[in-house]
Amino acid sequence: MSLESFLDEESSPLTPEEWRQMHAHVVDVARRHLVGRRIVDLFGPLGAGVEAIGLTQSVERQRASLDDEEQIDGAPLSRRMARSPKSIPVIHRDFTLHWREIAAAHDNGVPLDFSPAVEAALACARREDELVFYGDESRGVPGLLTAPGRVQVPLGDWRAPSEGLSAVVRAAEALQHDNPLPYALLLSPRLFSMLHRVFGDGGTLEIDAIRSFIQGGVFVSNQLELETAALIAPGPHNFDLAVSIDLSVAYLGAEEMEHPFRVLEAVLPRVKRPLAICTLEKTL
Numbered sequence: 714m715s716l717e718s719f720l721d722e723e724s725s726p727l728t729p730e731e732w733r734q735m736h737a738h739v740v741d742v743a744r745r746h747l748v749g750r751r752i753v754d755l756f757g758p759l760g761a762g763v764e765a766i767g768l769t770q771s772v773e774r775q776r777a778s779l780d781d782e783e784q785i786d787g788a789p790l791s792r793r794m795a796r797s798p799k800s801i802p803v804i805h806r807d808f809t810l811h812w813r814e815i816a817a818a819h820d821n822g823v824p825l826d827f828s829p830a831v832e833a834a835l836a837c838a839r840r841e842d843e844l845v846f847y848g849d850e851s852r853g854v855p856g857l858l859t860a861p862g863r864v865q866v867p868l869g870d871w872r873a874p875s876e877g878l879s880a881v882v883r884a885a886e887a888l889q890h891d892n893p894l895p896y897a898l899l900l901s902p903r904l905f906s907m908l909h910r911v912f913g914d915g916g917t918l919e920i921d922a923i924r925s926f927i928q929g930g931v932f933v934s935n936q937l938e939l940e941t942a943a944l945i946a947p948g949p950h951n952f953d954l955a956v957s958i959d960l961s962v963a964y965l966g967a968e969e970m971e972h973p974f975r976v977l978e979a980v981l982p983r984v985k986r987p988l989a990i991c992t993l994e995k996t997l
Contacts, residue, residue: 716761716958725964726815726972731825736962738827739834739976743960746838748934749845752897753857753982754949757956761979765800766955768983799854801957804840805977806833812970830962833976837960842936845954845982846899855984857899857952858943862987864888868942868995871907878912878919878926884944884991885927891988892946895929899945901937942993951989955981 722732744750759766808829817823848856855861864887871877885896900908908920924931929947945951957979965973984990 716961719761720961720963721966722964724966725974726812726967727810727825728819731818732962734825735827735830735974739830739962740960742831743834743838746835747842748899748932748936749842749857749982750954751930751932752899752945752947753845754947754953755956756949756953756983758959759955759957761958763801763957765798766957766981766983768797768799769985771986771988799981799983800852801955801979801981802844802849802852802854803958803977803979804837804844805975806836806840807965807973807975808833810972810974812972815972830974830976833974834960837976837978839936841978841980842934844980846934846936848982854982855987856982857945857984857990858937858941858992860984860987860990864988864991865994866991868940868993871904871940874910875912875919877904877908878922880942880993881923881927881944884942884993888944888946888989888991891986892951894927895947896927897929897945897947898923898927898931899937899941899943900931900933901939901941902933902935903939904942905931905933940995944991944993946989948989951986952982952984955983957981 725732727735810825810829814825818825844854844856846856846858848854848859864884866880866883866887869876869880871880881898888896905920908923909918911917912919912922920931927944958977960976960978963975963977965975
């Protein structure tokens with residue numbers, strides 16, 4: 714059975730064009746606000762029926778053999794890497810469209826206001842980014858900023874001149890043992906604002922010097938705690954976001970003349986190589 718049949722578009726009071734507009738609003742606002750997906754590759758969509766997926770994780774540096782050297786530990790990598798199945802959680806938020814608004818749209822040509830759908834999409838986008846960044850401890854799912862085995866360096870005091878740039882350089886040096894450039898920098902809004910100042914005598918902003926150095930972009934999310942920073946080596950071999958159901962809208966059936974809908978998605982962040990992540994910590 715297809716996902717569309719579960720979403721029950723045909724039973725909803727909306728016309729096909731209204732449904733298309735509503736879904737377009739939901740997807741558009743989510744794409745503009747999601748930050749994790751700009752760094753993490755997607756794996757899927759896998760299909761609504763996929764409830765769990767395996768995670769293979771490498772928590773140590775791997776070394777290859779030369780010519781006739783005996784293979785390390787005599788075992789292929791798949792046997793040396795931790796593998797475990799993980800359930801794919803469903804993120805969802807419900808909203809309601811009033812029957813009189815729908816009637817006005819159909820009878821009088823008044824445009825439907827999809828603000829409730831947009832608010833539900835925003836709530837799901839925020840929750841997805843929280844899951845990507847911080848994981849879910851209750852489910853045993855680590856995020857980019859909480860993965861055991863990740864690299865850690867001191868954050869320092871970014872109020873001091875050039876300290877933000879110096880901290881990013883420290884993180885890059887720590888990552889370079891196992892990961893080639895480019896790197897992506899993930900920042901809280903507070904730290905991002907601190908980088909917009911001139912350093913040295915050349916009139917260059919710290920943020921511009923950092924962008925030139927790491928090459929993979931600077932990404933800012935208001936879902937991060939006040940002084941949060943991480944340098945990340947992107948790539949699906951390092952981490953990805955497994956998607957069972959991508960962002961969708963479902964009709965839940967008429968209820969006391971109201972029409973409830975649900976914005977939902979089923980996603981799971983998979984950190985495969987924690988050594989590709991360097992968090993900048995206030996205290997170490």
